[in-house]
Amino acid sequence: MQNIFLLIISLLFYAFADWRFLALLGVTTFVNYYLGIKIYKVPQERKKTIFLYIGILFNLGMLVYFKYFNFFYESFFDLLSLFGVASSHSILVILLPLGISFFTFQVLGYLVDVYNEEIEPNTDLLEFSVFVAFFPKILSGPIERAASFIPQIQKKRKFSYKVCVDGLRQILWGLFAKVVIAENCAEFTNRIFDQYTDQSGSLLLIGAFFYAIQLYADFSGYSNMAIGVSKLFGIQLMRNFSTPFFATNISDFWRRWHISLTTWMLDYVFTPLSFVLRKYQKTGVLLAIVITFILVGFWHGANWTFIVYGLLHGLYFIPLVYSQKMNVKQKVAQGKRLPSIKETIQMLALFILIMLTDIFFRAKDVTTALDHLKTIFSASIFDFPAEIYGNITIITLTLIGVFMIVEWINRERKHDFDIANCKGYIRWGSYISIFILIFFFGRSSETFIYFQF
Structure with missing residues (x-):
């Protein structure tokens, strides 16, 4: 039944x-x-x-x-x-x-x-x-x-208060990520990307930053809500995101980003390909990676922009493959409150790389994406973006900061809002705070970015 x-x-x-x-x-x-x-x-x-x-x-x-x-x-x-x-x-x-x-x-x-x-x-x-x-x-x-x-x-599911409450936490956090973080970022990205020819390099760089956050908050928000709703029915879905922006290299990023797609491609595409190409040693491994990521890009949509997006991500593995560090797993600031200076630099450098590559993900064609990057790396990158500076920008950046701090605190836990072991006043204070933020800063949306894929 x-x-x-x-x-x-x-x-x-x-x-x-x-x-x-x-x-x-x-x-x-x-x-x-x-x-x-x-x-x-x-x-x-x-x-x-x-x-x-x-x-x-x-x-x-x-x-x-x-x-x-x-x-x-x-x-x-x-x-x-x-x-x-x-x-x-x-x-x-x-x-x-x-x-x-x-x-x-x-x-x-x-x-x-x-x-x-x-x-x-x-x-x-x-x-x-x-x-x-x-x-x-x-x-x-x-x-x-x-x-x-x-x-x-195949077995009867029984109601579990603990699992149900944990599912509701994920739904709440996913809703916050979607309607507060993603949709407020979209206010900037839609305007900047749609009128990119009239913008300075500094403004396009800001647009790329907001889009990287929007893409993550939109899709991870959906995943958290899907996993949370499933828990209400006694069914556990696999985790799909694990704080990817705290990764320090591209391999670790893809272990944390869209995990269900990454593991699927690893098992059914990369592994058979690497077996066929094993006689070419490291070059064969790299070729298998590049082909796999081109397919990852093409999976996202019927556009050359996604193929270039996948190709670039595949090429980013070159240093890891030839230095034999592709499978090295590194937990950032394990057991510590803050990352080291080296870890901070690695995370920032990787985020900037991902952020710039996401321009291909957002642009309508490859030419548009290249024009974006050309403008960003021009002298206009030093122009002060006065047209976007204001209270709404400060509010959005503050909300993103809150979002990232909570994810940093929960980076080694089961999900991004796993506060089950916190004291009662902390849990209820968190629930009420998020409800208030959703009420005052949430924006309506008709769809999710990944619905188009």
């Missing part, structure tokens, strides 16, 4: 986004449910592989059609124009189903795990449907693994 309830509300939730894509979700669920069973039951290895390839082609085919068809279509005609072949063409209007990148990767991982005999296929259609459609994660993840999610819905 719990699973029937979850499936009904999940389908209703998805229908509120766009009921027309319920059929697509249903077909995806039935096809992958059937293929998982066939892959497991067929004795011949060759037939197992055939069914796996059918699943990969089906799922990637759906993703490519809905998300990337126009990209390849336009790129083909752009290529023809480079060779002087003139041709007229029109763009097809294809609606992008919400969450398609997330639930597609989820079922792809499921089929590969069944093929590799890491899990047995789920033979209960109700349970598998809940796995695919569970409403907190379907629109923007986390990208859950069947091995961790399905066992949780």
Whole structure:
């Protein structure tokens, strides 16, 4: 009965986004449910592989059609124009189903795990449907693994006051991150990025700073709310962000940023690639990393800006690969209140690098992003940005400071607002303070940034 309830509300939730894509979700669920069973039951290895390839082609085919068809279509005609072949063409209007990148990767991982005999296929259609459609994660993840999610819905969930309260904390913190931090940052980024040709380098740099914070607060806010809502139903989703701006190198950053996508790419793309390219040693590892991150970028959207974004992140691994420090895990200021001078410099340098790279993430095309960077690194970077200086800027920066301080305090805990062990007056003081900040400084929003992916 719990699973029937979850499936009904999940389908209703998805229908509120766009009921027309319920059929697509249903077909995806039935096809992958059937293929998982066939892959497991067929004795011949060759037939197992055939069914796996059918699943990969089906799922990637759906993703490519809905998300990337126009990209390849336009790129083909752009290529023809480079060779002087003139041709007229029109763009097809294809609606992008919400969450398609997330639930597609989820079922792809499921089929590969069944093929590799890491899990047995789920033979209960109700349970598998809940796995695919569970409403907190379907629109923007986390990208859950069947091995961790399905066992949780195969048993009766019992109400836990402790888990419920912890879930409410995450919802509150996620809401604060979204409507206070992300939306106040958006007030600046939308204005600056939309009118970038009229802005100085200093103002564009400020815009890049606010966008980096907006992107993080928007997506981590969604993830915290999704994880928190899931806890109310007795289901634990994986952590998707772990204070990434406190990382000291690019490898550590990606261990903390969009963790469900990073681990998915590590298991299903990087590991097989590095095995194939192992004879090239460090160069092979680096090539596997670059290819993986190009795909990470392309996963985000059908635009060359995302490909460049992924490529740059892959290239940032060069020093780590050749110095053999890629797998070195470093906890900043472990057991201390404040970081060392060296750690502070490393965190700031990495944040600036990420911030400038995020310009490709936000820009409408590569030319626009390059123009942004060109202006930032011009003499106008020393101009005083008087047009943005004022009370609203000071308030927003103060709110960002509060946001980062709380995340710093909780950096080694289970989540960003894990204050369960604090004294009662601290907990309730925190709740009331956040409610007040949301009430006075929260801004309405119709969507999340990652809904477009």
